[in-house]
Amino acid sequence: MSRGNEGSSGKGSGRQGGKSGSSSKGGNRRNAGSQDHKSNTSGRGGASTKNTRGGKNQVIGTSRSGNPVTKKEYINRKKKENSTSKKSSATGIRLNKYIANSGLCSRRDADIYIAAGSVTVNDKPVTEMGFRVQPSDEVKFDGRSIEPKRKEYFLLNKPKGFITPRTGEKQSKTVMDLMATASSSRLHYIGRLGRKSLGLMIFTNDLEIANIMNNPKKRLRKIYHVALDRSFKHEDLMKIRNGVTIEGEEIKVEDINYVEGGKNNEIGIEVHSGKDNIVQRIFDSVGYEVVTLDRVVIGGLTKKDLPRGHYRLLSKQEIINLKMLA
Template sequence: MIRLNKYMSEAGVCSRREADRLIEAGKVTVDGMKATVGMQIEEGQKVCLNGKPVEKDKKDKLILLAVNKPRGVVCSEKSQGGDVNIIDFLHYPKRITYVGRLDKDSEGLLLMTNHGDIINKMMRAANGHEKEYEVTVDKEFNDRFLKDMAAGVHLKELDVTTRPCQVERLGKKKFKIILTQGLNRQIRRMCKELGFHVTGIKRVRIMNIHLGHLTTGGYRNVTEAEIQELMYLLEDSSNEPGYPQELNEEDMQDDE
């Protein structure tokens, strides 16, 4: 027996959290019957998403792509309101999904994979893995702003204080920030609380994988050496999707 959301995650369809959403929306069936959140399935049962079979093939080789997401492309499995989603944008020949979201107006490093457990291990906030961003705001800031960002900012909308983080000046209106959590629009909300408006966000690193000089809209295969280091870093990470009870799942959406 295996939980349905884990089965879908290991099949590379989506993360467990996304699987639960799809199940709740009535888009998943098991042996022709609508699935329910939390249900378990046995080997041989037929799982379908939107009428198409979901099959887990243990022989599938790990796919892990580093993508330089352009502004305007949304991290979603489907098209919404005329927006171009990342799946359609890449038009990759095999089924892959994104590791954590980037906001529509943000750009930079996005990882795509067919391995659901990697998604859960990398993005679960409790595992504390680093994500690095370059951020531009609408006006010049002083050192006090950097210290306040680094110390943690109370977000009134979510009624939560962000974790202490690393912040470094890159220019009069530009700074680098390294986060170990993924609250929805976190950087934008932090800056807003301190009186600044974000005009640009670029993610340049997730754990040991760097954006580098990847062309906007382009992608590359993560190297074998990078994968080996990543697997070492993930060795002690939990793949169970757990989040603080006081926050709903939309509030926990990665990333900035």
């Protein structure tokens, strides 16, 4: 009995011990696993960090300082790096614009010289059209150093007796003499006027703008105060208002009328044509001679506070308005 009891007691004790041991062991494993999970989570970024697999908040590494880096942070950083890289690659100024800004020629002509190998950057020939010049670069055109200059725009009230020379034409008393002290840059005129004519002209070192504005097809607003050799008949005024034909081409005027408070031979006429001597030719077509021609408006600019023979710089707003017409 005692042996059986002992056996029974031993088995029972053994089962209890096993159960207890199993329970303890299993519990320890679960607890240990739970502790390990918490420890790992804490080690990666603290209990507050969500580790969502495949999501933007998934931790994919650590920074140099040891802080956790999520997928979202990594993507944003790469986007910023790529954006900075693109901006840095677009710095500087295109070579053809650099040459045009120096006043030597237009941007289109600059492309021709670049392709011909006439331009060097840091003493190396450059024929690439999209090449960008950096601030520290030295650019040479036919061996001569060049640099872009600040764009300048002037308004001149031209007096009689000065001609507007064409390219290469040498004459005494030209409008360029009146602008000699205005700028150290080479200036180009907009709105040619003859020796006997007077009034407003624009001057600039911006060759591109000058070429556009001087194109005969460009309709730049101009208003003239004209004095004729005799009284102007109303029927002739109506002929011009309805359009006249010059050399086989019909010329339209925007407006024409007698000058208010003036004599019968004083006429105000608005034309947008860029053809040479167009006003004189309009009045010639109806049999009148122009004695005095005074341009009082050009491209929205007037003679207000600008004495005859003087010039002034255009304001920032006037420059913006002028470029909008180009």
